[in-house]
Amino acid sequence: MAALGSRSSSVLSCQNVSVRFGAFQAVNNVSIDLAAGQTLALIGPNGAGKTTFINAVSGRVSLAAGRIRLGDADITNVPVHRRAAAGLGRSFQIINIFDQMTVLENLRLAAQSRAFGWQPCWRPVSAWPALERRAREVAAMVGLEAELDLPVTMLSHGKQRAVELGLALIPDPKVLLLDEPLAGIGHSEIEPTMELLQQVRKGRSVLLVEHNMDVVDRIADEIVVMVGGEVLLRDRPSAIWNSAEVRRLYLGSEVAGHA
């Protein structure tokens, strides 16, 4: 059986994943696996296919080829919501939250999906206090205690990022896919958000797409460099920064822009 052959230490394993949009190959034969407890950064220039790869893993786009395994289960053809229920959390590059709700309502709604198989309709949601308890717990974790009753549209960009992350953290997922969790965040908020990421990655496996090389350097155990839909190389951060190939193909132009 295939299961016997797979590496038991990897929680997420993507083999030869390809994604096509019409004739355009956005992701080409990418194999990446994520070990338990590991934080793996995925970097690469704009249009490299990082978001598309995250979309493939979370189930938003279908694969032209390849297989994806989460733990022992093959999730290649499993729909988004079932992957999420199986312990795959994600945040989006462009803030993607329930925009006509308060912070509390956002987080409580996320807590609901796992609490019931079939969402009940005969009592107000307040009849299940555990939902709100979980929402408050996560709000405290991401620094939103003071904003619980505010509509999310009234929050700063950084705080909205925190809601985005909170939604992903509600079910306490084993695997977390973070697509540029610092995108659009103000300078003063970078440091606290980084601390938060440090805390969040403890005890779980994280695939982190990030353009801020400072952050990548401090958080990532390993780095995968993607260019033109393909994996260029994978190594420890120090080795990546010293690679002539990376400097030439990617960092030469990018790092200057982000310094």
Next chain:
Amino acid sequence: MRQVKHSEVLTVGVLVLLFAAAPFVTGDEGWLYLAALIMTWSIFALGYDISFGLTGLLSFGHAAFFGMGAYAASWAMLSAGLPFSVGIVAAIGAGGLSALVFGFVGRRVSGLYFSLMTLMLAELISIVMTTRLRHLSGGVDGLPGVPRPQAFGIDFFNAANFYWVIFALFCLTLAFCAVLKSSPLGQALRGVRQNAVRSEQVGFNVGALRLTALTLSGCLSGLAGALLASLMMYVSPQLLGWKMSGDVVIMTLLGGSGTPVGPVIGVTLVELLREGLSATTEHWYGLLGVIFILCTIYLPEGVAGLGRKLWRR
């Protein structure tokens, strides 16, 4: 937030009181009939708003659920001789089942394509019922003599007595919609309307939630259809036509979708307008159109939205 909730409870209370007081204020059969008609259509509009206001599914085919409910009740009572209560259950079932079928057929489409698909499916049912199933539907002439309840020795053919049956179901519908909205299911549906991508990502089966909403919406539409058939003591394929679907959309939007009172206000306005103007001019529907257009421009949240703004001030 809390203030809005307060105003909602208050307006719903006032509405219920108004309808409860009507039979004591006037014994006039015409007025009672009108009030009963408004409550019946309100059930339809409240049901419609589960699909549109709560879940964000713009359907142009709700007449099918409404009409199938009306026919299911009529068949149950006329052909099978079953009691009114069974007829009502049959109507709720038929409305829900038709909606389930629509939702299943349209499970892969969304937005405008979903709207057009519901419109076409409903027209298909309407045409089949008027032509191929003439022997069942009564064709364009419809079926006369749809009965009203017979129980406890009360004469429900008396307008005032039947009024209370409709009033009770109207109150139940209002209560159901209010509880649904604040329930976990209601919150999940609200989430689907606001952001389906995020809903999926936090683990909701968006397709199943949409189907559930449409089915519940269909159940209430079917109930309203049965009540209308009993109220008019007549059922015809007209109830299945696109004009019915259009009316319920207009009423809901005019009154204000997404609120418990909005649909009721919309229904009341349209019915009063029909009552007041249809005798004097044939073009009342055109006038309604003008009012509707003005409303979409100046009152995008409907009349109830205007009320909410004034309340907050």
